[in-house]
Amino acid sequence: MSDKKLVEVRNLVKEFKVSSSMWKKSTSVVHAVSDVTFDIYQGETLALVGESGCGKSTLGRLILNLIEPTAGSVTFDGQNMQKLKPEDLRQLRRQMQLIFQDPYASLNPRWSIRDIVAEPLETFHVYKTKAETTKRVEELLKTCGIRPEFINRYPHQFSGGQRQRVGIARALALNPRLIVCDEPVSALDVSIQAQVLNLLGDLQQEMDLTYLFISHDLSVVRYLSDRVCVMFLGKICEIGTTKDVYESPLHPYTRFLLEAVPKPDPTKRKEDKDMLIGEIPSPVNPPSGCRFHTRCPFATEQCSKEEPVLHEVSAGRMAACHLVK
Amino acid sequence: MEQHTDLLEIRGLKTHFFTKQGEVPAVDGVDIAIPQKSIVGLVGESGCGKSVTAMSIMHLVQHPGRIVAGQVLFNGDDLAVKSIREMNKIRGKDISMIFQEPMTSLNPVYTIGRQVSEAILLHQNVSKAEAKERTIEIFRKVGIPEPEKRYSSYPHQLSGGLRQRVMIGMAMVCNPQLMIADEPTTALDVTIEAQILHLMRQLQSEQGTSILMITHNLGVVAELCDEVYVMYAGKVMEHADVNELFAHPQHPYTFGLLNSIPDTSGTKSRLYTIRGMVPNLLKLPKGCRFCPRCEKAMKICTMQEPELQDLGNGHQARCFLFDKEVMGK
Numbered sequence: 001m002s003d004k005k006l007v008e009v010r011n012l013v014k015e016f017k018v019s020s021s022m023w024k025k026s027t028s029v030v031h032a033v034s035d036v037t038f039d040i041y042q043g044e045t046l047a048l049v050g051e052s053g054c055g056k057s058t059l060g061r062l063i064l065n066l067i068e069p070t071a072g073s074v075t076f077d078g079q080n081m082q083k084l085k086p087e088d089l090r091q092l093r094r095q096m097q098l099i100f101q102d103p104y105a106s107l108n109p110r111w112s113i114r115d116i117v118a119e120p121l122e123t124f125h126v127y128k129t130k131a132e133t134t135k136r137v138e139e140l141l142k143t144c145g146i147r148p149e150f151i152n153r154y155p156h157q158f159s160g161g162q163r164q165r166v167g168i169a170r171a172l173a174l175n176p177r178l179i180v181c182d183e184p185v186s187a188l189d190v191s192i193q194a195q196v197l198n199l200l201g202d203l204q205q206e207m208d209l210t211y212l213f214i215s216h217d218l219s220v221v222r223y224l225s226d227r228v229c230v231m232f233l234g235k236i237c238e239i240g241t242t243k244d245v246y247e248s249p250l251h252p253y254t255r256f257l258l259e260a261v262p263k264p265d266p267t268k269r270k271e272d273k274d275m276l277i278g279e280i281p282s283p284v285n286p287p288s289g290c291r292f293h294t295r296c297p298f299a300t301e302q303c304s305k306e307e308p309v310l311h312e313v314s315a316g317r318m319a320a321c322h323l324v325k
Numbered sequence: 326m327e328q329h330t331d332l333l334e335i336r337g338l339k340t341h342f343f344t345k346q347g348e349v350p351a352v353d354g355v356d357i358a359i360p361q362k363s364i365v366g367l368v369g370e371s372g373c374g375k376s377v378t379a380m381s382i383m384h385l386v387q388h389p390g391r392i393v394a395g396q397v398l399f400n401g402d403d404l405a406v407k408s409i410r411e412m413n414k415i416r417g418k419d420i421s422m423i424f425q426e427p428m429t430s431l432n433p434v435y436t437i438g439r440q441v442s443e444a445i446l447l448h449q450n451v452s453k454a455e456a457k458e459r460t461i462e463i464f465r466k467v468g469i470p471e472p473e474k475r476y477s478s479y480p481h482q483l484s485g486g487l488r489q490r491v492m493i494g495m496a497m498v499c500n501p502q503l504m505i506a507d508e509p510t511t512a513l514d515v516t517i518e519a520q521i522l523h524l525m526r527q528l529q530s531e532q533g534t535s536i537l538m539i540t541h542n543l544g545v546v547a548e549l550c551d552e553v554y555v556m557y558a559g560k561v562m563e564h565a566d567v568n569e570l571f572a573h574p575q576h577p578y579t580f581g582l583l584n585s586i587p588d589t590s591g592t593k594s595r596l597y598t599i600r601g602m603v604p605n606l607l608k609l610p611k612g613c614r615f616c617p618r619c620e621k622a623m624k625i626c627t628m629q630e631p632e633l634q635d636l637g638n639g640h641q642a643r644c645f646l647f648d649k650e651v652m653g654k
Binding site: 189193197218222261266279 | 370484487514515516517518519522523542544545546547548567571572581582583586595596597598602603
């Protein structure tokens with residue numbers, strides 16, 4: 001990890017309009033991502049964690065500029081992606097790739113894996129001849145642990161773990177600098193999950209990759225990431241190094257989230273866990289003030305009125321809570 | 326009636342699927358015992374036959390699958406030979422089931438109140454008004470806010486966590502002796518999962534229901550279960566008390582599973598992996614079915630199938646490493 005900022009996210013907002021009926025004009029707004037600011041450093045793994053609907057996947061797609069932000073900006077390697085011309089943006093995109101959650105839905109079933117992995121190479125005309133492209137595809141598959149003989153097989157001939165490897169090979173094809181991994185192992189069994197996590201770790205070392213690792217699995221995040229960014233309902237609660245966040249969480253939500261994870265150790269079983277009460281509020285009508293105050297046992301009157309700002313607590317450590325000074 | 330210590334005893338259960346490609350032994354000789362008032366975990370990776378085992382207990386295995394051998398003794402009574410009509414009296418009353426996907430297991434066109442009271446009306450001789458009262462009472466018990474109002478809600482109006490609470494309420498409303506929970510928290514967020522697990526444990530201790538917990542999540546097993554069975558490719562590989570299993574896993578597969586979970590201490594060493602992948606049940610390897618992936622495989626493992634070996638203290642493992650005859654040679 002270096003001090004060089006690869007991605008700078010500034011005051012990013014994304015709102016989706018929803019309508020109650022097909023014929024009516026949109027009436028309400030989903031606040032998927034609200035005023036989010038953070039940096040991703042060159043060579044690090046930054047994890048985005050949070051429960052479903054907290055906006056982590058939306059944020060990942062915003063960073064790749066796959067969807068347009070409502071407000072705010074994303075700067076990749078010094079270039080503001082919202083201000084780039086389409087062709088410049090297209091070229092910039094070579095440096096960023098996405099690995100998807102579902103290895104069944106993210107590969108075209110009618111394409112051979114050669115064509116799937118070759119697609120980015122052909123789109124950007126990296127090689128002049130087909131033979132060169134095929135050679136590179138074979139190399140990529142080999143790097144990801146797929147035997148090059150299987151190059152003409154189709155996705156259905158592979159297991160979930162192998163398909164995820166094909167997805168990773170495709171993401172590596174253009175030698176990207178940033179890979180957004182959107183829940184890359186949550187559809188896999190534990191024994192296969194470990195294989196894919198090891199592969200991601202090896203690739204990062206070999207190719208100096210930067211990962212934005214989106215996940216709800218807190219033990220995977222602890223294993224893989226350098227820094228963690230915890231989100232709740234479109235907002236960042238806390239950012240810090242993985243060690244700090246896991247060992248001394250500042251925000252009450254982080255604390256409950258970590259406490260809630262079932263630990264694979266029956267001797268640490270607790271009959272009375274501190275548990276969060278209630279459901280996750282809707283991002284259509286987020287609660288006033290701090291969005292977490294309806295579930296927070298420490299909430300004061302201030303929390304329901306005033307929105308806490310993400311502020312620096314110590315070096316590299318930020319939290320958005322009125323109780324954390 | 327004869328006294329039985331175990332509430333449910335599965336003996337040599339074989340459930341096979343007769344497909345065009347051949348016979349698939351999804352469950353291939355499984356023995357499981359669920360004692361009274363206990364929570365038993367059944368763990369394994371996808372396709373290991375844990376759900377088919379549950380479906381076999383409930384007689385819910387669909388064509389082309391069929392129970393081909395074995396007994397399912399519930400209070401000493403063999404369920405495997407019961408007719409559909411007899412099973413209908415048992416399902417929902419004595420044995421109930423919770424499924425993974427709370428959205429697809431509730432009927433979207435009926436209110437949740439109606440669906441839960443239907444279970445009461447089917448199995449108990451009560452009036453509609455009383456059934457409604459009891460439904461509201463169980464809703465309160467499983468922690469559904471404003472149960473009177475929620476009685477007339479439709480499933481789509483509820484969140485995933487609330488729907489799973491409805492399912493648990495429906496499963497508990499007739500005070501069953503056994504509840505089978507098939508991955509009940511897999512689709513839920515961690516904070517909601519913690520709530521649901523807490524609720525299940527609370528209901529279990531209050532009502533004395535036994536639970537068969539089917540899951541792939543070893544964390545859930547460690548939090549909830551008393552005993553654990555580990556399944557692999559249709560067979561039970563290891564069985565032990567939960568503390569014993571997590572402290573001293575004996576079978577190489579269990580060992581591998583436990584060690585491939587990312588360590589919570591946060592050390593960034595390489596993860597232990599089990600090489601290869603789950604075998605195709607149509608082309609099972611000869612000998613031990615875990616043998617091609619096993620680090621400790623011996624010559625005999627490729628030729629002969631191991632039996633479950635008793636290791637003392639109720640700990641069993643299906644592996645030649647514990648076979649005194651083989652290892653003594």
